[in-house]
Amino acid sequence: MAPGWLELEVTESAIMENQGSALGTLAALDQAGVRLAIDDFGTGYSSLSYLQSMPAHVVKIDQSFVRNMAGGERNRTLVNTMISLSHELGFRVVAEGIETDDVRQLLHDQGCDEGQGYLFARPLAPEELFAWCARAQAGQAVARKPWAPICPGQTSPDPEPEMHTAT
Numbered sequence: 001m002a003p004g005w006l007e008l009e010v011t012e013s014a015i016m017e018n019q020g021s022a023l024g025t026l027a028a029l030d031q032a033g034v035r036l037a038i039d040d041f042g043t044g045y046s047s048l049s050y051l052q053s054m055p056a057h058v059v060k061i062d063q064s065f066v067r068n069m070a071g072g073e074r075n076r077t078l079v080n081t082m083i084s085l086s087h088e089l090g091f092r093v094v095a096e097g098i099e100t101d102d103v104r105q106l107l108h109d110q111g112c113d114e115g116q117g118y119l120f121a122r123p124l125a126p127e128e129l130f131a132w133c134a135r136a137q138a139g140q141a142v143a144r145k146p147w148a149p150i151c152p153g154q155t156s157p158d159p160e161p162e163m164h165t166a167t
Contacts (some may be wrong), residue, residue, distance in 0.1 A: 002033070002087070003032050003033030003034045004033050004034075004035060006034050006035065007035040007037055007057075007058065008029065008034060008035070008036055008037065008128075009035070009037045009038075009039035009057075010022075010026065010036060010037070010038065010039060011038075011039045011040050012038060012039075012040065012041065012043070012050070013040075013120075015050070016050070017055050019050075023053065023054070023055070024144075026054070026055050026056070027055050028054075030055035030056075033072055035057045035058065035075075036054075036055060036056040036057055036058070037056060037057065037058035037059070037060050037094070038054060038056050038058065038059050038060060038091075039052075039060045040060065040062040040096075041059045041060055041061050041062055041082065042061060042062050042064075042065055042082060043064065044061045045050065051085075051087070051089055051098070054120070056091065057088040057091065057092060058091060058092045058093070058094055059091040059092075059093050059094070060093075060094045060095075060096055061079060061082050061093065061095045061096060061112075062095040062097075063097020063117070064077060064097075065079050065082070065118070066095045066096060066097045066098060066103060067097050067099065067103070068081065069103050069106050069107070070100065070103055070144045072108070076106060076110075079095070079107070079110065080110045083107075083110050083111055083112050084111075087111065088146075092113045092114065092115065093111075093112050093113045093114070094114040094115065094116060095112045095114070095115045095116070095117075096105045096116055096117065097116075097117045098108060098115045098118075098120070099115030099117050099118050100117065100119060101119065104119055111164070118155070135159070
């Protein structure tokens with residue numbers, strides 16, 4: 001398997017516990033071609049200087065922010081700001097915990113790159129994932145547009161993915 005197919009998720013809190021060692025290890029993984037994601041963004045330290053120095057490719061907005069989006073303008077503004085800031089710093093953005101089509105549409109309208117949550121699929125065992133992907137590749141409905149599933153069998157990781165469903 002090519003390193004670019006592997007994406008490791010690391011929480012902000014885990015990095016900050018031993019920042020020097022963690023950043024060195026993450027830099028080595030990045031140099032090897034492994035993709036890195038900042039998981040649960042917004043719930044840990046969220047230092048802007050940390051975002052600048054982190055050798056990551058993806059910011060995953062924590063579900064606690066995503067689920068509250070329908071609750072009011074302030075919540076939507078906060079998520080929109082996270083998406084904009086992440087894009088400006090060169091990150092791909094994944095929203096976690098999408099459970100309703102209204103929230104999915106809000107995120108799409110705000111420019112979020114990918115989404116994951118129960119709206120698309122519950123956690124799947126490997127054999128169920130392969131069946132789910134086979135249905136998607138056969139053109140059967142498995143995901144809400146505009147996001148398309150990312151499934152095994154693609155020839156290479158998509159460096160500039162359009163809206164995808166992460167499972």
